[in-house]
Amino acid sequence: MAQLGGTPILILREGSERTRGRDAQSRNILAAKTIAAAVKSTLGPKGMDKMLVDSMGDVVITNDGATILKEMDIExxxxxxxxxxxxxxxxxxxxxxxxxxxxxxxxxKRAEDLLEQEVHPTLIVTGYRLAAEKAHEILKGLTKDVTPDDTETLKKIAMTSMTGKGAEVARELLTNLAVESVRAIAEKGGKIDIDHIKLEKKTGGSKDDTV
Structure with a gap:
């Protein structure tokens, strides 16, 4: 925003469109729901992979949400x-x-339904914050402490994180390496600083040669 003779001037990119009120809310929610829909089919044990092709013709096949969204051209x-x-x-x-x-x-999506019922956005946000606090309280009660010497649980956690990613084909080997690395840097009390683990890539060989 710039000022000219005390009058504010909005500086927008050429072709930009300005909306306000309910129209702006609806468009913003639609855009967000579209992004969610793009990755929803990759979720869960039966989630599907996406094939992404960039402008150079390079192909990426993945069901990782972060990778999919990173490859998308979003404005x-x-x-x-x-x-x-x-x-x-x-x-x-x-x-x-x-x-x-x-x-x-x-x-x-649920907020949009409430907006259509003339519920004020501030009230919706307040309700969501209260719901988040309650959800956090419930989840905290369901958590289980994991210590560095609980090898089996650590392996299950590592395997879950690898599911659906390229490393899954060698997840037994990589799971053991991940657990060993974490246990090697774990401090008393179980505190871990992942910056103490360095990953180094080298060409040649296969995943089975990872050490």
Whole structure:
């Protein structure tokens, strides 16, 4: 935004369109739901792979939500926010990107129904925050502490994270390596700093040669 003689001037890219009110809400929700729908079919044990072809003709086959969204050319601001949700989930947790996007899309879908009933957006946000607090409380009660010496549970966690990714073909080997690496850097109390693990790629050989 710029100022000219005290009058604010909006500076937009050529071809940009400005909307407001319910129309803006509807378009933003539609864009977000479209992104969620794009990755929804990859979710779960029966999730399907997506074949992505870029402008150079390179092909990527994956069912990883973060990878799919990263390869998509997205311009809509609300859709970009959905991509950021996946990116944040991937950076912070390393898994669950598709679930995060699908849940966000479903929450917006439900919010749209409430907006059509003239429920104020602020009230909807307040309700969602209360629901998030309750969900966190319930999930916290269902959690199980995992210690570095609980090898079997650590392997199950590692295998779950590898499911649906390229590493799945050698997940037995990679699972053992991941667990050994984590246990090697684990501090007293189970605290782990993953920055202490370095991954080095070398050409040649197969996944079975990984050490």
């Amino acid at each position: 809509h601001p609300a859709a970009k926010m959905m991509v950021e949700i996946a990116k944040t989930q991937d950076d912070e947790v390393g898994d669950g990107t598709t679930s995060a996007v699908v849940i966000a899309g479903e929450l917006l």
